[in-house]
Amino acid sequence: MEVNELQKIGVFVCWCGSNIAGTVDVAKVAETLKNEPGVVFSTDYQYMCSEAGQLIIKNAIKDNGLTGIVVCSCSPRMHEATFRKTAEAAGLNPYMVEIANVREQCSWIHKDMEEGTEKAIILGRSAVAKLNLNTPLIAGENPVTKRALVIGGGIAGIQTALDIADAGFEVDIVEKKQTIGGKMAQLDKTFPTLDCAACILTPKMVDASANDKITLYTYSEVDNVSGFVGNFTVDIRKKARYINTDVCTGCGACTEKCPSRKTPNEFNMGLDTRSAIFIPFAQAIPNIPSIDKNACLHFKTGKCGICQKTCGVNAIDFEQEDEIVTREYGAIVAATGFNPIKVDKFDEFQYSQSPDVVTSLELERIMNAAGPTKGKLVRPSDHKHPTDMVFIQCVGSRGESCREKGYCSKICCMYTAKHAMLIRDKYPDVNVHVFYIDVRTPGKNFDEFYRRAVEEYGVDYIKGMVGKVSTRSNGRLLVQGSDLLANEQLLLETDMVVLATAIEPDESVKDLATMLTASIDTNNFLTEAHAKLRPVESPTAGVFLSGVCQGPKDIPETVAQAGAAASKVIGLLCKDKLIANPCVAKSEELLCSGCSVCANVCPYGAITYEEKEVNDHGVRETRRLAQVNSAVCQGCGACTVACPSGAMDLQGFSTRQIMAEVDAICK
Amino acid sequence: MQINENGEFRPTIVAFCCNWCSYAGADLAGSSRASYPADVKIIRVPCSCRVNPMFILRAFERGADGVILCGCHPGDCHYSTGNYYARRRMTMLFGMLDYLGIEKERTRVEWVSAAEGAKFSATMNEFVSAVKELGPNRKLRDLRCKN
Numbered sequence: 167m168e169v170n171e172l173q174k175i176g177v178f179v180c181w182c183g184s185n186i187a188g189t190v191d192v193a194k195v196a197e198t199l200k201n202e203p204g205v206v207f208s209t210d211y212q213y214m215c216s217e218a219g220q221l222i223i224k225n226a227i228k229d230n231g232l233t234g235i236v237v238c239s240c241s242p243r244m245h246e247a248t249f250r251k252t253a254e255a256a257g258l259n260p261y262m263v264e265i266a267n268v269r270e271q272c273s274w275i276h277k278d279m280e281e282g283t284e285k286a287i288i289l290g291r292s293a294v295a296k297l298n299l300n301t302p303l304i305a306g307e308n309p310v311t312k313r314a315l316v317i318g319g320g321i322a323g324i325q326t327a328l329d330i331a332d333a334g335f336e337v338d339i340v341e342k343k344q345t346i347g348g349k350m351a352q353l354d355k356t357f358p359t360l361d362c363a364a365c366i367l368t369p370k371m372v373d374a375s376a377n378d379k380i381t382l383y384t385y386s387e388v389d390n391v392s393g394f395v396g397n398f399t400v401d402i403r404k405k406a407r408y409i410n411t412d413v414c415t416g417c418g419a420c421t422e423k424c425p426s427r428k429t430p431n432e433f434n435m436g437l438d439t440r441s442a443i444f445i446p447f448a449q450a451i452p453n454i455p456s457i458d459k460n461a462c463l464h465f466k467t468g469k470c471g472i473c474q475k476t477c478g479v480n481a482i483d484f485e486q487e488d489e490i491v492t493r494e495y496g497a498i499v500a501a502t503g504f505n506p507i508k509v510d511k512f513d514e515f516q517y518s519q520s521p522d523v524v525t526s527l528e529l530e531r532i533m534n535a536a537g538p539t540k541g542k543l544v545r546p547s548d549h550k551h552p553t554d555m556v557f558i559q560c561v562g563s564r565g566e567s568c569r570e571k572g573y574c575s576k577i578c579c580m581y582t583a584k585h586a587m588l589i590r591d592k593y594p595d596v597n598v599h600v601f602y603i604d605v606r607t608p609g610k611n612f613d614e615f616y617r618r619a620v621e622e623y624g625v626d627y628i629k630g631m632v633g634k635v636s637t638r639s640n641g642r643l644l645v646q647g648s649d650l651l652a653n654e655q656l657l658l659e660t661d662m663v664v665l666a667t668a669i670e671p672d673e674s675v676k677d678l679a680t681m682l683t684a685s686i687d688t689n690n691f692l693t694e695a696h697a698k699l700r701p702v703e704s705p706t707a708g709v710f711l712s713g714v715c716q717g718p719k720d721i722p723e724t725v726a727q728a729g730a731a732a733s734k735v736i737g738l739l740c741k742d743k744l745i746a747n748p749c750v751a752k753s754e755e756l757l758c759s760g761c762s763v764c765a766n767v768c769p770y771g772a773i774t775y776e777e778k779e780v781n782d783h784g785v786r787e788t789r790r791l792a793q794v795n796s797a798v799c800q801g802c803g804a805c806t807v808a809c810p811s812g813a814m815d816l817q818g819f820s821t822r823q824i825m826a827e828v829d830a831i832c833k
Numbered sequence: 834m835q836i837n838e839n840g841e842f843r844p845t846i847v848a849f850c851c852n853w854c855s856y857a858g859a860d861l862a863g864s865s866r867a868s869y870p871a872d873v874k875i876i877r878v879p880c881s882c883r884v885n886p887m888f889i890l891r892a893f894e895r896g897a898d899g900v901i902l903c904g905c906h907p908g909d910c911h912y913s914t915g916n917y918y919a920r921r922r923m924t925m926l927f928g929m930l931d932y933l934g935i936e937k938e939r940t941r942v943e944w945v946s947a948a949e950g951a952k953f954s955a956t957m958n959e960f961v962s963a964v965k966e967l968g969p970n971r972k973l974r975d976l977r978c979k980n
């Protein structure tokens with residue numbers, strides 16, 4: 167057995183009343199362990215955790231100059247922290263404490279005194295063997311930058327930022343579009359209460375922009391992230407709007423005069439067109455236009471410049487370039503949301519062929535009073551009032567083929583019921599049919615909502631799939647589907663088909679996850695640190711998740727998660743210093759070959775590589791070496807086993823310590 | 834290995850338990866007095882992925898008759914993926930033991946949650962009798978490590 171000559175170990179055997187002493191001969195254990203290497207003091211007492219017991223320990227440490235203690239007592243999960251504090255109070259390093267669990271693992275499960283005593287001795291011996299190899303560990307401290315970054319300015323990002331700002335911390339929102347608001351800004355009315363999305367969202371957008379703790383970086387993207395929890399450095403790229411935002415008043419005169427008006431309007435899902443210089447929608451925040459370089463005549467031909475002439479405050483700046491700003495943050499929240507999938511691969515539904523086949527988000531725009539049809543429900547092909555509408559559920563969701571997603575997009579059953587109900591309410595003459603696989607409406611007042619669509623509004627729900635949509639010579643659409651309950655094939659002539667398309671995470675999330683060392687699942691949703699217990703934290707310390715970027719959600723769930731993420735951020739930013747767990751991985755530089763295997767298995771991205779000069783037995787050279795960031799490492803030890811050269815070790819659970827325990831048990 | 838006065842074989846069993854699930858499961862077995870043989874001695878590790886297959890071979894070399902590795906159930910790992918690493922590594926070890934002609938039944942991986950005190954004790958009872966059935970470990974024992 168390896169003995170550290172300098173180690174002076176004290177052993178303290180607790181009776182725990184009769185809990186331990188009833189089946190374990192505590193005096194014999196104390197006596198026997200005295201003979202173990204390094205042990206200079208050993209005693210037993212009725213209750214080691216009591217004040218009197220702790221005093222015995224403290225005095226023994228001082229009187230005998232102990233360098234470490236073994237307490238044979240209950241589970242370390244119970245009193246390890248207590249005894250560490252005791253040791254610390256007597257001037258010992260708190261990590262020079264080992265617990266032999268002789269209650270839960272011994273006295274409580276064995277009845278025979280001899281057997282119990284023998285096992286308690288072995289457990290004690292094993293703890294002594296480990297302690298002989300312990301080294302004092304110092305918990306590192308890192309300062310915390312008291313500012314948060316929220317990436318994505320949808321309802322999730324806005325709510326998280328508002329909550330963080332409410333607690334008094336500075337927070338920046340980086341939004342890649344020209345305005346904050348996200349998908350919710352495009353919606354008409356919202357389930358389950360049917361209040362209008364703009365009425366509840368736009369006040370929040372205004373709050374966010376008016377709040378002096380919140381800084382908005384719209385039309386901006388995150389270019390680079392470095393650092394770790396409490397100390398991130400982020401490069402933000404402010405894309406050129408070709409507008410001097412400091413002077414622009416948002417009067418909109420330029421957008422009216424712009425002669426290039428043929429660009430599909432993204433905000434209206436391409437259902438109408440917009441000018442080259444444009445404000446996405448009337449309540450956009452900030453209410454400042456930007457120039458679409460690809461559509462602008464000035465950029466394409468060098469001529470025009472009408473906007474420049476129109477602008478009363480001289481805000482147009484064709485020379486403007488992207489600007490990079492670098493900021494420091496203590497915490498980062500990803501709130502990058504989602505997009506409906508592209509449906510052009512679903513040829514059977516004729517989406518690309520017929521303008522009367524639309525996605526649900528397009529329908530939201532059609533029904534929206536501020537949308538391309540001013541809220542009037544019309545057939546896109548000829549602007550006639552429809553009499554029949556067919557909704558198809560689960561387009562691209564719950565499928566197995568490569569064009570589909572395996573998961574349920576969760577929100578579609580509810581918004582389709584909403585669409586059907588709103589249409590029947592406003593236009594009772596329109597017949598509405600819904601093809602579904604299952605109706606999934608769990609949630610408060612959700613099933614009631616769906617039943618109202620069926621029972622009060624007479625929406626025709628058909629269990630079955632649609633095989634084909636085709637255009638008839640009379641301009642209407644023919645839907646071929648099956649009714650599984652009636653067991654028959656259906657042919658429905660209709661004016662419009664609405665596809666409830668699957669949703670997927672924003673495509674930028676892959677690059678973002680790499681930058682943040684956050685992980686994504688096979689569907690590109692960001693993964694949480696623990697599916698049940700840490701649902702708003704990413705596995706990377708200091709990175710949090712808010713909204714649909716973590717998984718499909720409706721607005722109530724998004725807002726709840728946004729608040730939860732904010733409270734985690736606030737909890738972090740409240741601290742002046744972060745105390746790191748010192749039981750983290752550490753690499754022996756002379757053994758490291760820089761192979762990257764450890765970094766590949768690390769779930770936290772705590773390992774990076776650095777070119778460093780080493781002195782290998784007199785040979786000086788520069789090598790690529792693994793560096794563990796102790797603020798980020800959580801101490802699981804995955805890297806220690808993966809390391810092919812044995813360079814990685816885990817402090818507090820080192821290879822030699824565990825081997826020593828093994829040896830002591832098998833002796 | 835030990836042979837007691839009655840000539841009965843008492844195996845030496847090392848149980849590696851992850852701190853978050855299995856070690857807590859063992860504690861629960863204790864507090865619910867769900868007994869298992871004293872032959873089992875537990876070593877606490879932060880995660881099942883901290884267990885190097887070398888530790889297991891070392892235990893056999895030193896005279897262990899059985900080694901069991903317990904971790905959180907798949908999907909429940911405190912460190913998200915540690916138990917998957919452990920499972921893969923152990924699969925490799927099983928393959929190697931098999932190849933070397935050593936009874937791989939002396940090693941085992943079990944998922945025990947913090948709520949499964951009864952399962953912990955049942956697992957240990959079962960494993961100990963399986964190892965007893967196999968008899969003392971002679972093949973892997975390093976003869977130089979005298980006892």
Ligand SMILES: Cc1cc2nc3c(=O)[nH]c(=O)nc-3n(C[C@H](O)[C@H](O)[C@H](O)COP(=O)(O)OP(=O)(O)OC[C@H]3O[C@@H](n4cnc5c(N)ncnc54)[C@H](O)[C@@H]3O)c2cc1C
Binds near residue numbers: 317
């Ligand atoms: C057709 C339809 C109808 C719906 N109806 C309802 C309803 O009635 N009731 C209800 O509760 N829910 C409804 N929903 C769901 C609702 O839209 C979502 O729950 C909500 O929008 C999620 O908000 P979010 O902030 O997570 O995502 P988003 O709204 O997608 O916001 C994400 C924001 O992040 C930005 N972003 C993305 N990537 C980056 C990046 N890399 N850098 C910077 N910014 C980035 C995006 O531009 C966007 O502004 C509906 C959804 C659809 C599709």
